[in-house]
Amino acid sequence: MNAADLEVEVRRLVALILKLPADATDMRRSDVAEWDSLKHMEIVFALEDRYHVQFDESEFAAMTSSSAIAALLQPRLET
Amino acid sequence: MRGHAFALRPVTTADAAFIVDLRSAQGLFLNRGARSEVAQREWIERYFERSDDYYFVVCRNADGEAEGLAGMYDVDDIAQDAEWGRFILRSGSSAAVETALLVYRCAFDAMGLQRIHCRTLIDNVQVVAFHDSCGLARRDRPVVIEHDGQQCEAIEHRLSRAGWPAVRERLDRVASRVAAASRR
Numbered sequence: 001m002n003a004a005d006l007e008v009e010v011r012r013l014v015a016l017i018l019k020l021p022a023d024a025t026d027m028r029r030s031d032v033a034e035w036d037s038l039k040h041m042e043i044v045f046a047l048e049d050r051y052h053v054q055f056d057e058s059e060f061a062a063m064t065s066s067s068a069i070a071a072l073l074q075p076r077l078e079t
Numbered sequence: 080m081r082g083h084a085f086a087l088r089p090v091t092t093a094d095a096a097f098i099v100d101l102r103s104a105q106g107l108f109l110n111r112g113a114r115s116e117v118a119q120r121e122w123i124e125r126y127f128e129r130s131d132d133y134y135f136v137v138c139r140n141a142d143g144e145a146e147g148l149a150g151m152y153d154v155d156d157i158a159q160d161a162e163w164g165r166f167i168l169r170s171g172s173s174a175a176v177e178t179a180l181l182v183y184r185c186a187f188d189a190m191g192l193q194r195i196h197c198r199t200l201i202d203n204v205q206v207v208a209f210h211d212s213c214g215l216a217r218r219d220r221p222v223v224i225e226h227d228g229q230q231c232e233a234i235e236h237r238l239s240r241a242g243w244p245a246v247r248e249r250l251d252r253v254a255s256r257v258a259a260a261s262r263r
Binding site for chain 1: 206207
């Protein structure tokens with residue numbers, strides 16, 4: 001999967017968990033009230049389950065937007 | 080009170096500097112409180128005199144490192160109710176879910192309360208959303224609270240003993256996975 005397609009998929013998954021319409025542009029945690037600390041963890045674990053990957057706790061805070069998440073995810077899918 | 084990855088331990092006067100530093104750096108939506116370590120120590124000494132107030136440091140089980148703070152206060156033994164708050168974590172902490180879980184375990188399982196509530200400034204939208212996501216019920220109208228000497232609107236969330244099992248299950252599921260990630 002190329003980076004652009006992955007970013008769209010991540011955006012859809014984030015929107016689904018936040019119960020929001022999927023934006024056409026990057027979703028930033030700081031701009032989305034619904035993206036709270038519990039939903040953030042649900043997003044992380046949904047990504048782990050969907051893509052069969054694992055994130056370290058130290059990476060959670062870096063997941064500040066749908067594009068940042070896709071950037072963290074992409075290298076794991078290439079290995 | 081020990082959880083999967085984090086624990087609550089009682090605040091001591093030795094935590095004064097940590098409290099001042101954390102609240103100064105992150106506490107936009109909290110009352111400003113003590114501004115120096117000395118003033119915070121004095122506040123803690125007065126806090127020790129109050130029997131209806133519990134102030135905790137959130138710390139990591141692995142190494143005891145302090146992650147944040149939470150409190151339960153105005154504990155009413157007759158009404159079996161309390162408020163919780165003073166909730167603040169270091170930037171980037173993943174302890175939020177387990178902190179809430181531990182506070183509720185403390186309230187319902189250890190202290191046998193019937194209900195607990197929290198009041199969040201209306202502009203603190205992600206913490207308001209957090210309590211919604213945890214499954215707490217919102218009071219239908221905002222309440223007015225004093226914040227740094229000013230009257231401000233806040234959202235009150237409530238959790239009853241009857242609602243606690245469903246909230247516990249939701250929070251425990253997430254907290255256990257956070258703990259697994261912290262061990263990687």
